[in-house]
Amino acid sequence: MLSVRGLSVRYGRSVGALEGVDVEVPGDGVLAVLGGNGAGKSTLLRAVSGTLGLYRGAITEGEISFDGDRIDRLDPAVVVRRGVVAVPEGRQVFARMTVEDNLRAGGLGAASAAARTAARRRVGELFPVLTERASQRAGLLSGGEQQMLAIGRALMSGPRLLLLDEPSLGLAPQMVGRIARIIREIHAQGTSVVLVEQNATMALQVADHAAVLEVGRIALSGPAAELAASEDVQRLYLGGHAESQAQADAEEAEARTHRGRRTLSRWVG
Ligand SMILES: Nc1ncnc2c1ncn2[C@@H]1O[C@H](COP(=O)(O)OP(=O)(O)OP(=O)(O)O)[C@@H](O)[C@H]1O
Numbered sequence: 540m541l542s543v544r545g546l547s548v549r550y551g552r553s554v555g556a557l558e559g560v561d562v563e564v565p566g567d568g569v570l571a572v573l574g575g576n577g578a579g580k581s582t583l584l585r586a587v588s589g590t591l592g593l594y595r596g597a598i599t600e601g602e603i604s605f606d607g608d609r610i611d612r613l614d615p616a617v618v619v620r621r622g623v624v625a626v627p628e629g630r631q632v633f634a635r636m637t638v639e640d641n642l643r644a645g646g647l648g649a650a651s652a653a654a655r656t657a658a659r660r661r662v663g664e665l666f667p668v669l670t671e672r673a674s675q676r677a678g679l680l681s682g683g684e685q686q687m688l689a690i691g692r693a694l695m696s697g698p699r700l701l702l703l704d705e706p707s708l709g710l711a712p713q714m715v716g717r718i719a720r721i722i723r724e725i726h727a728q729g730t731s732v733v734l735v736e737q738n739a740t741m742a743l744q745v746a747d748h749a750a751v752l753e754v755g756r757i758a759l760s761g762p763a764a765e766l767a768a769s770e771d772v773q774r775l776y777l778g779g780h781a782e783s784q785a786q787a788d789a790e791e792a793e794a795r796t797h798r799g800r801r802t803l804s805r806w807v808g
């Protein structure tokens with residue numbers, strides 16, 4: 540379904556961020572893309588969603604096709620209409636808009652009013668909390684709820700391929716588990732997923748296939764179960780994970796407190 544062949548990407552005049560990357564997502568699959576900071580995971584998603592230009596990046600070599608058609612020269616809005624929708628890193632919601640208006644904005648890309656209504660029902664079933672909080676401002680949701688809203692908004696356009704950039708980042712373990720189950724459910728409903736994660740434990744549980752990026756190149760790829768069992772992956776990505784996740788969670792909680800205070804002072808005046 541998605542096929543990336545020999546993809547190289549460069550930002551401005553700096554050295555390449557991706558170098559000859561090959562990945563495939565079969566028609567009904569979840570592909571996990573693992574790798575450390577700066578490995579090129581987000582760059583890969585930006586290339587697929589056609590948004591590299593927004594970051595002053597460009598494809599220098601290779602091609603990306605979806606359902607047999609090249610998509611690597613298309614405008615981002617056209618890529619969305621073809622059925623490929625990205626949820627960028629950092630839970631980007633429209634903080635001052637209500638939850639419902641955020642979802643409505645996502646629905647602008649839907650094929651028809653009927654498709655929009657069906658998508659809204661699906662989002663309501665996957666994320667009941669978004670319906671409960673429909674009239675609340677999105678900036679007041681918890682981190683986990685904002686992540687759900689970001690995913691829900693992407694689903695509103697009825698994608699066939701969903702690109703998720705680190706949905707578990709900074710979330711408590713229980714919320715990570717919930718997001719993981721939701722990704723499986725989205726996949727069971729017929730949407731393929733590319734899941735970019737530093738949380739290899741979670742990603743390898745959710746995915747069928749996985750690829751490991753190291754400094755812009757694919758270092759390993761194969762069935763998720765095989766990678767989970769591989770010594771290299773265990774040593775590099777599964778072993779030290781608990782500690783680094785605890786550290787990341789602590790940093791995120793700290794950042795959230797600051798953001799919360801800023802938002803509060805805006806509201807309170
Ligand atoms: N807008 C940009 N301009 C210049 N260089 C960039 C830009 N975005 C990313 N890079 C560089 O490209 C490389 C890959 O970055 P990318 O953000 O894709 O990594 P990542 O795997 O998503 O990392 P992280 O886990 O930290 O999100 C890095 O060397 C990074 O510094």
Ligand SMILES: [Mg+2]
Pocket residue numbers: 580581582628704
């Ligand atoms: Mg990234």
